[in-house]
Amino acid sequence: GQQLNQSPQSMFIQEGEDVSMNCTSSSIFNTWLWYKQDPGEGPVLLIALYKAGELTSNGRLTAQFGITRKDSFLNISASIPSDVGIYFCAGGIYGQNFVFGPGTRLSVLP
């Protein structure tokens, strides 16, 4: 079946730094979603992307739908301690269920 890869698997950054992570697939998707999950809680939707090349922001978060439709990127600017968590991407295509990536674990050092 379809699989998504997320890079990096984990990252440690200093508070105030910018963060970049990506999600790649061998398949084309029509929709990309980005979620954040705090420990012991459910994922919360951050950004939804519906068009190749689309760039969407949500506060300090910016996500892009890759031109090839096989990847997506998430950037976080000026990280703060509450950014800690696991960031998941999900790819969707019409008529099929979303596929979720394994996540990128973000740690922010004070």
Add this chain to the structure above:
Amino acid sequence: DGGITQSPKYLFRKEGQNVTLSCEQNLNHDAMYWYRQDPGQGLRLIYYSQIVNDFQKGDIAEGYSVSREKKESFPLTVTSAQKNPTAFYLCASSIGQNNQPQHFGDGTRLSIL
């Protein structure tokens, strides 16, 4: 507030026992989903339902069962046939199935006694 409620937050199962996890939503969403999450892995789909009284198997349905008698409710039963049930279970819902973002509950952590 509208949302998805999962209960209980923690659940313990004895060997050979069936347990049922509750999922209720008041978002008026048609589609509902159950996922299993293991450490370091992505979400794996167990079952999903697009409409009342209908549901479909996901990628890892063996050892699980569901029902969808009401639009708001989609309970998951972990049967004794599921030999490795220890995991974090997440319920989600969406307006429809096709490319609509899914919204998640806060999960149920199931452990074996």
